[in-house]
Amino acid sequence: MLKRENHLLSADLDKVVKPNAVFLRDCGLGDCDIAKLCIHGPRMLTTNPERVWAMVACAEGIGVPRGSGMFRQALQAVAFLSEEKIAAKVDYLKNTFRWSDAEVSIALRKYPGVLRKSKGSLKRRSEFLVSKVGLEPVYIAHRSDILAYSMEGRLRPRYYVIKFLRQNGLLDRDLSLHTAVKMTEKVFVEKLICPHKEAAPHLAEDYAAACKGELPTNFRFT
Known part of the structure; x- marks a missing residue:
């Protein structure tokens, strides 16, 4: 935080920093939440408390109430936006x-x-x-939340893997793209790449290339 907000040390501790920290706690944020919030937006602790109150009102205005699991992300999203x-x-x-x-x-x-x-x-x-x-x-x-993921590194490559497996009768369940992109890389490879090494020997290679942006028009079957 000090690297990104050098005014932190000069901010008024009693009139600015402490009131902001107390208010954020009153909004249901734990100390770890406040730390994460301020690492992304370090001015949250050093700005005028009235402005922080306005940011909280803005987060609530987009439909995310205080104390909810997404409140920190909402506050982070609207911070310092008019x-x-x-x-x-x-x-x-x-x-x-x-x-x-x-x-x-x-x-x-x-x-x-x-x-x-x-x-x-x-x-x-x-x-x-x-x-x-x-x-x-x-x-x-x-x-x-699907919009949070990288187009090149996650959405597009995994879509083409699912499409390839489905077209070739290798997908034995109804798997949505949303479920697939939420998997960790390790789980995705273990569940959707490794089981098809014999039937689709080029799948791992094509998927790796796709993740690097070298997306083939069609994944190779043979």
Whole structure:
């Protein structure tokens, strides 16, 4: 924190730092939560307490109440953003993912961090998930944490693995992309790559290449 916020040592301890820490605790955040929050946004402890109160109100305004499991992420997402910028990003999300007011509210509650994604990043994810994968907007809204994952390192490669396995009759269960991308790399490889070494000897190689951005048009079967 000191590396990112050199004003921490000069901030008024009794009038600024302590009141902010106490208020954040009153909002249901533990000390570890506050530490994580301030590492990403170190000014949270040194800014005017009234501004911190306004940030909390903003987090609640996007539908994430104090004390909830996503409150720290919500506060981190709206910190130091004006209401106008938040409103503009919400409108962009609605237009890009074709979400209704209710659906964008659900998406924000599930993954507040979507507010910190760039417009270009969100557009690429929308084009891929809606146009390529064929997911319905309401489906994405209820599983908006899928938008947190890297397009190149996670979403696209794993989609092509699932598609390849399904097309070749190697997937013996109904596995969603959302479930697949939430797996750790180790679990994904153990469950979806290793069991098919004999039937699809190039799968591991093609998947590794895809994760590096060298995505083949089609994974090789033989």
